[in-house]
Ligand SMILES: NC(=O)C1=CN([C@@H]2O[C@H](COP(=O)(O)OP(=O)(O)OC[C@H]3O[C@@H](n4cnc5c(N)ncnc54)[C@H](O)[C@@H]3O)[C@@H](O)[C@H]2O)[C@H](O)CC1
């Protein structure tokens with residue numbers, strides 16, 4: 001699913017209005033009706049007090065449309081105008097008048113703390129104060145209103161985006177944003193829904209369709225995309241009836257040091273279960289017996305040294321190499337890594353100590369072949385690209401790094417982001433159960449395995465992170481968050497593949513309804 005920027009959202013509005021020959025207030029009507037349909041389907045006419053707080057721009061306008069439809073369907077609604085500016089938008093004003101026609105009374109205006117209404121924990125707050133148009137610091141009394149919402153403990157539903165959240169920067173203080181329980185966002189999720197620093201403002205979100213022109217949605221290139229099952233499914237490569245083990249590539253995992261052989265075992269096993277035809281592990285001598293015992297399907301090549309990798313030489317021709325897991329950063333290993341980088345021609349995935357060696361020896365970056373995949377967690381990324389001011393700065397610095405070195409970087413985290421050629425691909429699977437040792441080794445193994453099977457760097461990164469997260473999602477249903485270990489993620493990889501072809505068995509939600517159809 002594409003993530004449109006604020007400018008692209010406004011452009012999509014203009015395009016749709018022109019192409020469908022509708023007015024901007026008709027588009028706002030759709031937005032308000034989609035909110036109404038969503039709420040009505042859940043509330044089923046319940047007389048719960050609904051307090052709608054509207055700003056003076058189009059986000060507020062959406063709130064006014066919602067208020068009108070709820071009121072005319074008999075709901076218990078109180079509408080407030082948060083009067084932070086007298087520059088009311090045209091469509092706000094149209095709907096302000098329309099609401100008056102419906103209720104025969106003006107909504108209540110709030111100008112200061114003295115005007116705040118009492119809010120009970122049983123009420124529902126609709127936050128339609130600021131949408132994507134927020135562009136400067138918010139007045140103190142409006143921030144006090146956000147705090148008043150929070151103190152009430154009422155269920156809070158934000159229209160489009162929690163008020164106070166910018167689309168392109170991180171808020172300075174936590175109190176500057178409405179604490180919302182649910183965001184009903186129009187047409188496209190916003191990038192801030194997926195970033196670690198803004199995660200605390202995002203509880204649940206749903207996308208409401210407002211029929212923005214389909215051609216515009218399809219043809220507009222976006223900076224970011226969030227990848228779900230139907231985005232990765234076309235990447236899947238079917239297996240051919242007459243294929244043999246040579247058809248699915250030979251992956252080589254290079255890593256391990258004394259006490260860290262398990263990492264190589266996890267990576268190699270993951271590569272195997274990702275579907276690779278052959279797997280070889282290159283380890284120090286101490287890894288020979290453990291690997292041959294625990295993973296009989298793997299071939300093992302050993303370094304001359306017992307405990308460390310000191311010279312990476314082998315006589316196989318791998319289709320992809322994953323290097324760095326459990327490797328250590330001993331001087332001899334650094335030398336071996338350097339000479340390997342200079343000579344390697346196979347598609348490459350670098351993780352863990354491989355990344356740490358690169359960070360300490362930036363001169364080695366020039367040896368990275370195009371489309372090398374780097375899989376840093378945030379600390380490794382910081383060592384690689386330097387510190388950042390906020391998540392947006394982190395993304396732009398990563399993009400610059402990716403462009404300069406012509407590589408692909410996967411920023412690992414709750415929503416792992418693959419950064420490639422100026423674009424961000426956000427993974428949608430995974431859960432906090434993955435916060436445990438070894439899961440990164442598993443990811444490296446899966447991605448190396450896919451790469452060896454002929455998936456492109458981008459496909460391997462996107463499909464690999466998807467499968468990795470999906471395995472964990474399926475595994476926790478039986479293991480729970482606490483007891484999930486990296487080996488479980490590998491065990492459920494087969495289920496994650498099978499799940500790609502399972503049909504959704506949930507009925508179509510209101511999201512798929514035509515927004516024009518107000519339910520009677
Ligand atoms: N395609 C869609 O997604 C549609 C979305 N809609 C809704 O429109 C808003 C965006 O509306 P806009 O009028 O551009 O902005 P806001 O309502 O978010 O902002 C209010 C208004 O206030 C000014 N402003 C910004 N920051 C401040 C501040 N700190 N203090 C005072 N005033 C401020 C700003 O200049 C704006 O004019 C979107 O989120 C959706 O809810 C459309 O209804 C349909 C299409």
Ligand SMILES: [K+]
Pocket residue numbers: 059127128129130131158159160161162163
């Ligand atoms: K809002």
